[in-house]
Amino acid sequence: MSAPEPQRRVGQTILEWDHVTFGYGRTPVLRDVTLQLTSGELLAVVGPNGSGKTTLVKLGLGLLHPTSGSVRLFGQPVERFRDWGRVGYVPQRAGADSPLPLSVLEVVRSGLAGHLGLVRRPTAADRQRIEHVLEVMGIAELRTAPVSQLSGGQQQRALIARALVTAPQLLVLDEPTTGVDAAARAALRQSLEHLIRVEGVGVISISHDPEGFADLADRVVEVRAGRVVARDRADVEVRRP
Amino acid sequence: MTPLSYDFMQRAFVACVLVCAAAPLVGAFVVQRRQSLIGDGIGHVAFAGVGLAFLVGVSPLLGALALTLVAVVALQRLSRAGLGGDVALALVFYGGISLGYLLSSRSDAGVGAVLGFLFGSALDLTWGEVGVIALLAGIVVAIVALLYLPLVAIAFDEAAARVSGVPTSGLTLALTAVVGLVVVGGMYALGLLLVAAMMVVPVAAAAQVARSYRQTLLLASAIGALSAVVGLLLAFYADTTPGASIVVVAIGCYGVNAVLRAVPRRAIRTATLESRQ
Numbered sequence: 471m472s473a474p475e476p477q478r479r480v481g482q483t484i485l486e487w488d489h490v491t492f493g494y495g496r497t498p499v500l501r502d503v504t505l506q507l508t509s510g511e512l513l514a515v516v517g518p519n520g521s522g523k524t525t526l527v528k529l530g531l532g533l534l535h536p537t538s539g540s541v542r543l544f545g546q547p548v549e550r551f552r553d554w555g556r557v558g559y560v561p562q563r564a565g566a567d568s569p570l571p572l573s574v575l576e577v578v579r580s581g582l583a584g585h586l587g588l589v590r591r592p593t594a595a596d597r598q599r600i601e602h603v604l605e606v607m608g609i610a611e612l613r614t615a616p617v618s619q620l621s622g623g624q625q626q627r628a629l630i631a632r633a634l635v636t637a638p639q640l641l642v643l644d645e646p647t648t649g650v651d652a653a654a655r656a657a658l659r660q661s662l663e664h665l666i667r668v669e670g671v672g673v674i675s676i677s678h679d680p681e682g683f684a685d686l687a688d689r690v691v692e693v694r695a696g697r698v699v700a701r702d703r704a705d706v707e708v709r710r711p
Numbered sequence: 712m713t714p715l716s717y718d719f720m721q722r723a724f725v726a727c728v729l730v731c732a733a734a735p736l737v738g739a740f741v742v743q744r745r746q747s748l749i750g751d752g753i754g755h756v757a758f759a760g761v762g763l764a765f766l767v768g769v770s771p772l773l774g775a776l777a778l779t780l781v782a783v784v785a786l787q788r789l790s791r792a793g794l795g796g797d798v799a800l801a802l803v804f805y806g807g808i809s810l811g812y813l814l815s816s817r818s819d820a821g822v823g824a825v826l827g828f829l830f831g832s833a834l835d836l837t838w839g840e841v842g843v844i845a846l847l848a849g850i851v852v853a854i855v856a857l858l859y860l861p862l863v864a865i866a867f868d869e870a871a872a873r874v875s876g877v878p879t880s881g882l883t884l885a886l887t888a889v890v891g892l893v894v895v896g897g898m899y900a901l902g903l904l905l906v907a908a909m910m911v912v913p914v915a916a917a918a919q920v921a922r923s924y925r926q927t928l929l930l931a932s933a934i935g936a937l938s939a940v941v942g943l944l945l946a947f948y949a950d951t952t953p954g955a956s957i958v959v960v961a962i963g964c965y966g967v968n969a970v971l972r973a974v975p976r977r978a979i980r981t982a983t984l985e986s987r988q
């Protein structure tokens with residue numbers, strides 16, 4: 471069953487890669503990439519492992535710097551961007567093998583650290599926002615459970631809740647369906663639909679798995695051999711097993 | 712006569728409880744960041760500082776603190792330059808202990824005086840030294856309490872913390888500096904080699920039974936303090952070395968907690984099997 475067509479706020483360019491080239495040493499990873507994400511859209515980035523998907527996103531978030539070309543985030547060069555509360559990032563399987571127990575609530579609350587600065591404490595409004603994202607992600611009842619003891623899908627929802635706690639306008643998901651079973655994937659899909667449709671969050675989902683969230687996406691691009699090419703969404707769905 | 716009837720035991724109890732309760736508060740962050748051996752490494756560099764202090768005739772505390780802070784900055788630079796791997800760290804750490812031995816061999820006090828700092832001498836502390844330990848422990852606790860949330864953020868997921876605007880480089884530097892303070896604060900009581908154990912072992916013990924990070928921190932601090940008390944009692948009554956006794960007790964706590972954690976699981980498995988039959 472296809473997802474209902476959401477009413478999205480489309481228009482503003484959130485993230486823009488302009489003729490970006492990047493390599494590790496002399497090994498080229500991405501070549502002359504030009505790509506945009508606008509508000510209220512879901513962009514799926516697909517491609518095989520090692521194709522440069524994560525590098526593309528890290529360049530977009532300023533975690534890596536392009537060899538040539540430029541990246542703009544909310545209209546500003548990413549290296550000068552400071553309003554990080556507008557961005558939520560969920561790295562691949564982060565914290566899944568945490569050596570110490572962190573409860574879901576602690577993980578979600580840690581997402582406020584950048585917004586609060588070094589010494590400020592969460593306010594009542596911050597606590598309300600934490601409760602809201604726990605509800606939206608369907609993990610309110612798991613708040614005291616250690617994250618490392620949750621299933622893959624529950625962990626992923628806790629990490630997305632952490633990224634959402636500052637009410638970001640851009641959410642970046644790196645391999646959100648890795649290690650997530652079909653039922654949890656469906657729950658995750660429902661949460662994402664809510665975020666995009668109701669809360670108007672722009673989402674980039676990168677995945678080596680064509681089954682990821684490509685069928686939910688407004689646009690699908692494939693990274694292959696360092697190049698980014700637009701893909702037909704139907705073509706990605708056809709390849710699903 | 713009870714142990715607390717003696718002045719030297721009173722000083723040992725105060726100093727060791729402070730060090731062993733404060734060390735795991737920092738240790739929880741380094742364990743979570745998978746840098747459990749960083750305290751040990753910084754201890755090696757602090758040893759060079761003690762050797763230097765003996766050579767130039769200043770307080771060992773001053774020498775250890777100075778070289779520890781140099782090491783903290785050097786580690787940060789190495790990490791930024793992509794040289795933070797095992798070999799680069801080994802060069803810094805083994806360089807530290809060799810330098811300490813070398814410098815102390817050229818000092819008037821000789822090697823013997825410096826070697827005492829490796830394993831500490833809790834029973835020989837002065838009230839002045841206890842005061843310095845209390846000051847350093849207070850600074851450590853205050854920094855951890857003040858920066859708790861951003862430290863949790865970088866310990867759990869540094870990349871996401873960086874994207875959310877947390878100043879990860881500055882916090883990492885601050886955390887390493889606090890590790891240095893613990894090492895220097897603990898060198899008189901537990902020694903430069905054993906104080907690092909109290910950053911890690913109580914945390915590992917607490918993590919066996921805790922269900923959250925805050926619980927882990929508080930429980931680890933309590934286990935550290937308990938280990939200090941029991942270890943010193945052991946040293947008093949059984950005439951063992953205090954620092955080593957404290958660490959052995961902490962390892963014992965780890966063993967007890969590991970058993971406590973395993974028993975309910977086994978009981979649940981057995982009950983499940985019985986109910987199926």
